[in-house]
Amino acid sequence: MKRSRRVSPQTASVVVALAAEPQARRYGYDLCQETGLKAGTMYPILIRLVDQGLLETNWEETHAPGRPPRHLYRLTASGLALARDLARAAVPATEAKPSRPHLGLEGAK
C-alpha cells in the first residue's frame, strides 16, 4: 500500500464507516445511507478502493428469492491500516465540507 496516498473526505468517510465494524460485510446502499453519499459518488470510491486492494468484495451467498445476489464489501488488511492512519491523523471527515475537495489528504486515485 502506498502510504503517501491522499484520501478525499468522501473516501475517508467510507473507510471510516467500513472500519467501524471491520469484520462485517456491508452493502453498497447501506454505506450510502450511513455516509450520506449518493450512489454516483459511492461507487467510484468503492471501485477505486477495490482497485487499490483496500477493499474486498464478494457476492452474498444467500439472498431473497427472485432477487439477484448483492455485492458485499469489507476492508482488507491494507484498508484497515489506512483506516488506522486516518484515525491517527485525527482528520474529522464528518466535518469536512463536500465542496472542499481535499483535506490535505487527496483522492484515492
Add this chain to the structure above:
Amino acid sequence: MTSLSSGWLVLIFALPVAVLFCLSGGVAWAGRSMGDGVTVDWPRRLLASAVGLMPEDGRGWGSAMLAELDAIAGRVERLRFGAGCLRIALFPPAPAQGSHPWLDAARRLSPGCGALSILLPVTGPALLCIGTIVIGGLERRNDVHGLGVLMETRVGVAVIAAVASIALGMPLGIAGLLQAERCRWLSVAGSVFSASIFPYLFVVSLVVGRPGAAAGAAGLSDPAPREPVDAILKLFET
C-alpha cells in the same frame, strides 16, 4: 438552379435512419423478450441498458449496482439511486494508471463504441439535411442564387464533418465488437449503417438523376440525365 424539395430531402435522409431504428429496436425488443423476463421499472431498465454498454471488466460493478437497486424500496429512492448508478455506468471512473496509457484510454472509450457507431452516422446525414434546408430557406428569403464564398466554405466543412461522422461508424462498430460489448447489435447495426449509407445515397442519386417519374416526383425541374456524382451534388443544392 434545380433543387429537391425539403420534404424529399427529409425523406431521403430519414428513410435509412428509420429503417435502422426499426430494425435495431426490433432486435433489442426481441432479445429482451427472450431474456429472463424479469419485470423492470424505468430506473432498472435504464440502468440495465447502460450496464450493457459497460466494458466487460466493469460489468461486475454494473451487476452489483443493479442488484443493489433491486433491493431498494420506494420509488423516489430508487430513482435517486438509479440516477447515480446510471452516471457511473455510462461514465465509469478512470482506471488506476496502468503501464499502458493508450490501452487504458481505449478501455475508457469502449462503453460508447457501439452507441457512437450508430449515433455519429445518424447525426451526420441529419445535420446535412437540416443544413441544406436552412440554407435553401435563407436563399429563398433573400432571393439569391448560389452561396457566398464564406458560406460555401462553411458548407464544405459541414459536408466533410458529416461524411467523417458517417465513416467513423464503421471503425467504432468494429471497436465495439472487439471490446466484446454486451449489446453487440449496436456495434453491428452501426457498422452496417455506416457502410451502407454511401451506397444508399449513390443509388438514390441514380434514381433522382434519372429522367421521368422519379425525377418528377422528386421535384426536379431539370429532367435531363446527369452523371451520378453530379446528381449527388444536386442533392445538396438548393
